[in-house]
Amino acid sequence: MSRKILILPGDYIGPEIVTEARRVLELVNDKYQLELELEEALLGGAALDEYAVPLPEQTLARARDAEAILLGAVGGPKWDAVDRALRPEQGLLQIRSELQLFGNLRPALLYPQLAAASSLKPEVVAGLDILIVRELTGGIYFGEPRGIRVLENGERQGYNTCVYSESEIERIGRLAFASAVKRNGRLCSVDKSNVLEVSILWREVMDKLAPEYPDVELSHMYVDNAAMQLVKAPKQFDVLVTGNMFGDILSDAAAMLTGSIGMLPSASLDQQGRGMYEPCHGSAPDIAGQGKANPLATILSVAMMLRYTLDCTEAAEAVESAVSRVLDRGLRTADIFTAGQQLASTREMGGAVLGELGNE
Ligand code: NAD
Numbered sequence: 202m203s204r205k206i207l208i209l210p211g212d213y214i215g216p217e218i219v220t221e222a223r224r225v226l227e228l229v230n231d232k233y234q235l236e237l238e239l240e241e242a243l244l245g246g247a248a249l250d251e252y253a254v255p256l257p258e259q260t261l262a263r264a265r266d267a268e269a270i271l272l273g274a275v276g277g278p279k280w281d282a283v284d285r286a287l288r289p290e291q292g293l294l295q296i297r298s299e300l301q302l303f304g305n306l307r308p309a310l311l312y313p314q315l316a317a318a319s320s321l322k323p324e325v326v327a328g329l330d331i332l333i334v335r336e337l338t339g340g341i342y343f344g345e346p347r348g349i350r351v352l353e354n355g356e357r358q359g360y361n362t363c364v365y366s367e368s369e370i371e372r373i374g375r376l377a378f379a380s381a382v383k384r385n386g387r388l389c390s391v392d393k394s395n396v397l398e399v400s401i402l403w404r405e406v407m408d409k410l411a412p413e414y415p416d417v418e419l420s421h422m423y424v425d426n427a428a429m430q431l432v433k434a435p436k437q438f439d440v441l442v443t444g445n446m447f448g449d450i451l452s453d454a455a456a457m458l459t460g461s462i463g464m465l466p467s468a469s470l471d472q473q474g475r476g477m478y479e480p481c482h483g484s485a486p487d488i489a490g491q492g493k494a495n496p497l498a499t500i501l502s503v504a505m506m507l508r509y510t511l512d513c514t515e516a517a518e519a520v521e522s523a524v525s526r527v528l529d530r531g532l533r534t535a536d537i538f539t540a541g542q543q544l545a546s547t548r549e550m551g552g553a554v555l556g557e558l559g560n561e
Contacts (some may be wrong), residue, residue: 207267213484215273221496221551245275245289255292272479302469309455318460335448377442387439463495466502492546495534523557
C-alpha cells in the first residue's frame, strides 16, 4: 500500500528549498522502495491568494490523510496588511493544532565542517549535538482567557494564560524520555518552578515519569539558567524538554550556536508518530528568488521524516551522510560561506546532495 506524503511548499523561498528536498525524497523513495506517493497543496500566503484563507479545507483534508507532511515556510511582507486572523502564519498554527502535532523536535547539531560559522568559539561548540523537545500545542500561546481589555481607569491591559494539564505534560514528557533513550540517555527538563505554579506541576509530572525510564538520567533547570548554560557550555546537554514559549526561545538560541539557521531541520509529531517536517527558519523574503537559499535544513527535515515517521533509518542516515560529504567537498550556500570554500546556489547544493546519494 502506498504511503501518502503531503508537500506544502509555502511562500517566498519555501518553493525553492522544497523543490530540492522533493528531489531527494523522490530519489530515496526509488532507491529504498518506500512506495511513497507525493502530492502537493497550498498553505500560508499562497493559499490566501488562491482561496482567501491560509489553511484551505482541502489542504487540511489531505494533511489528515497523509502519513507525513513536508513544509517549506510561510509568510512574508506581501501579506503584512492582511487581517491578523488570516495571516499566513495562522495557517501554520492551525494545521499544527488541527493535527495535534504536540511534540516539536529540534536538533541543534553542528557539523564539524561549519564550526567556524558559529558565533561561539569552536572549542565551545565543536561536536555540539543536542535535541530540544518543545511542547507545541499548549501553554501560553493557546491558553484562555486571553485578550486586551480596558480597565476601570480606562487603561488597556493585555493578558494571556499559561496552562498545562497533567496529560499534556505527560505526553511531551514521554516523547522526550523516549528520545533520550535513543540518544545519550540524559534529559534536562526546563521550567520556571521557582515562580510559576504551572511549572511546579510540570516538574512533578516529569519526576513521576522518570522511574519508567531507568536508562535516562533526568535533571531540572530553570529557564533563565538554561538560556545562560546554552551559550556558556552547550555541550553539557543531550535532550532538553520544555513548554511552548520557553522552547520557542531556547530553540532559536540553540539554532544560532550552530552558525546558520539554514542548516536546522525540525519535526512536529502527533501521538501516533505521524508528523510535519520543516526547516526551523522562515520564508526569508530578503533572499527569495535569487537562488541563495540554503536547502539543507529542508533536506535534513526529509531525513528526520525518514527516521521518525517512515521508520527507515538506513535512508535517513544516507541523506545525512550525503549532506556531510557535500560539506566536506567545500560546497557552501551564502549563509554558511567562509573564505576558501566554493559558493553554491540552492539548485547546486540540492544537486550535490543528490549526486552523493546516487553515488552510494
Ligand atoms: P527568516 O527565518 O525567514 O529569516 C531570517 C534571516 O535568515 C534572513 O536574513 C534570511 O535571509 C535568513 N535565512 C532564513 N532561511 C535561510 C536559508 N534557508 N538560507 C539562507 N538564509 C536563510 O525569519 P524572518 O525574516 O523573521 O521571517 C520572514 C517571514 O517568515 C515572516 O513572515 C515570518 O512570519 C515567517 N516565518 C515563518 C516560519 C515558518 O513557516 N515556520 C518560521 C519563522 C518565520
